[in-house]
Amino acid sequence: MTFTGAPLATLAGVFAVAGAAVSLLYVLKLRRRRIEVPFARLWQRVLAERESSSLWRRLKRLLSWLLQLLLLGLIVLAVGDPRFARGGEGRTIAFVIDAGASMQAVDEQPSRLGRAKEEARRLINGLGARDLALVIRLDGQPQALGGLESDDRELLRQIDAIEPSDTPADLDRGLRVAADVLRGHPRPTLILIGDGAGYQAPLDRAIGGSATATATATATATATTATATATATATATATSLSAIDLSGIDVRSIPVGHSGENVGVVGFAVRRYPQNRSSYEVFVEVQSFRSAPSTVKLELTQDGEVVDVQRIALLAGERAARFYPNLAGAGARLEARLRPEGSGALDAFPLDDTAYALLPPLKKQRVLLVSGGNLFLEGALLLDENAAIEKIAPSAWDPALAARYDAVVLDGFTPPAPPPVPALYLDPSGAGSPFPVAGVVSSPAITDVAEKHPLMRWVTLRDLNMTRSSRFALRPGEVALASSARDVLIAAREVPRKTVALGFDPRRSDLPLRVAFPVFLVNTLEWFAGDEATLQASYRTGQVWRIPAAGLPGTAATVTVRDPDGRSARVPVAEGRASYYGRRVGFHAVLAPPAPERALAASLADPLESAIQPARELSIGGQRLTAPEGFQTGVRRELWAWLVLAALALALVEWWTYNRRITV
């Protein structure tokens, strides 16, 4: 018996004081009601018969006093929160509970996660009095839900609070977190509760574990464990930095799930055609994880309306891709949904049956061209169907006017202050240049092009001839798009607003004669608008999403992201992007008033997570992980409630006997 509440010495003190008080109250004379009777002798005659055995009467009073002391004793014991103690040293247990996407499979009732939580509850109810335990939620961002606890109610509360996540489980990190907590504690035990899908690879990187732990489990001395840990740590460091050190830890596993039957959408992408932004194309990839051929219906919807339905026959393990070119429609929200061929459920894992994507918004860009007259430029700009060009002379320049446009093209004109909207400078000069002009280069040849940059897609500048060009001095955050040796000729930056500058006048080069010129202009205007190169059609869960903050108020330090469940999170904006860890699949909303609400789409789209076949057997270093032992339900049952109930029952008995005048 151990006391997890007040210590025994305190309890003894409380009992002594309270017991003395009870005894004192017991010997105090009772203040009685006075009643006048006409003939007391008659009462005496009655009482004389009743008081024939005064010994019994005294005994009854003694019994009553003892009953009061017993009541007090029960209550004081309850305050001590006694538990039945099991012999030996307590264990330190980490319950690592997989809450990843695959745990939402419904081959267990109500789900794999539900089953895992049930198993965890069963084990927690069987903890010994001296055991300490910790709950670690294993998903894309494994996290300990509390400290090492002996209070099983708190542990159960943590278990109940675990919610499924739509992210892959990062077992590697989960094991590291558990090992870090357990290291140095007596009899460390790690209990892995999950479906085992994708566990073996991280476990193969683990050192020690069950084999060592089984050996050390018999040796209870902490010193031995510490020595073993130290030795194993040294070995681990020597072996590999990526190894997970589980030496000295008794690793156990409880597998959940029994079916791997699944068909899922493993890839979903959508984009508008650059030359015809009203049309778009969609790519869907479906994979079967079944052991037998199957047929599914793939349904493509746009804002809830069915665009296309295809019947796909899949062999066991086959992956099939479908391409939908030249689609059109006003809606922006696309869903690829797998449906069963007949009636009934498609598979045991509904999460990957639907993938979500978002079309970039269709919007005509208003562009202000400030030029003294440049037919090459005007002609090239007219090619962009998505842009409405308005032209003014440099003398009519007004920043307030520019603010009413989506972008500005400054042809050989450099305003003293940068315009308040994205701007393309052609041959800027003077102090107003967006990139400081470090000098002039004569007849430079383009040597380096940032081909990966969205501005330079399909743009070829090889053998470009020009008479002269300014060379820019770049500051941090600014990108060189084209350089001649070390001289930056074309530069771009995103912060505080998108700005692109050509160091030369196109008319003094052969650029206007090349295909690259209109393509570069279209790329620039699309980049200003935030085209699909920057607006991701669909994010993947379990990753940090770098959400472009373009279109948001310039001063916004944070934005609010609301997930499909309606839960909002404030995320910081840094370098023009908000970083948000995506947990849920579906459409998210990005809120940054007064800017209008924007949407984001997220899908699981992870073949590894769609492979939900549970691993029935896991091993570390060839040693099979076994189910945990030494958890006896009821061992740790709390006694205080029973003690209080017993005290209550005694009080009721005492009350009844007193009122029936049995104990008085």
Next chain:
Amino acid sequence: MAAATAALFDERFLKKLEYLHVVAKKVFAGRIRAERRSRKTGSGVEFADHRDYVVGDDLRYLDWGVYGRLGRLLIRLFEEEEDLHIYLLLDTSASMRTGSPPKIDYARQVVAALAYVGLANLDRISIIPLGSAPEGGARGPGRLPPTRGKGRIFKVFDFLRAVEPSGLTDLHGGLQSFVHQVKRRGVAVVVSDFYDPAGYEAALNLLRYHRFEPFVLQLVDPREAEPKLLGDLEIIDCETGEVREITVSPRLCAAFAREHRALCEAIESFCSKRGIPYLRADTAVPFDELILRVFREGGFLR
């Protein structure tokens, strides 16, 4: 208290008394005033019996005819007609103060009613308080001397109003002084709760031995007979002031009720064995009903 006592004998009360008188006449139809007969040699005219002559008997009552036929000296006995003396002996101990309403109030009404009926029958009524207080002392009005005639009822009322219950119950002492002081025999109605530590037997026997015709009226308050008490109490005897701590349970209450019932039954048994008319008066029953029961029971008026 005085006002409450005055209210006992109000107009309604007088009307009730008149009604009782009428009823009493019906019950005892054919009886005329002073018709009560005592079986003793005396001035009566109706022969009753013979008895042997003893020295000292009046020779005038010798039955010479019997002597001539049988040779025995027998004295002729006649029913003597005389006034009836009714003594109303009222217990005025402190225990009569208890009850709800107080037993003494009930007793006052009962005594007043009996007195009225007696006065109306031209009997001689006397009221004697039985208490430990000295006679004529500060506490009581002494006794009401024998009086006769309906008109004297107000004197009875005044007397009863002046009676204040106090002191210990001492039936034996009170009756002893009564029998020694009163020469004329008659009906002695004892109105009491009989809560006498010394017992009632010797007291009632005193009346018998002194040739009174005792009539016992025991007043019982139902709340005293079957108390509804519970819990830890300190009981105080209202007469002796004796204090006792008790814890009353329903079972103890029941035991007390049984004990009280046994006391009442013992008094009744004692009386019935000795031919003493006995009535147990529940103070919850209206007094006029009790009076009618008295008449029906007989013994009070013949």
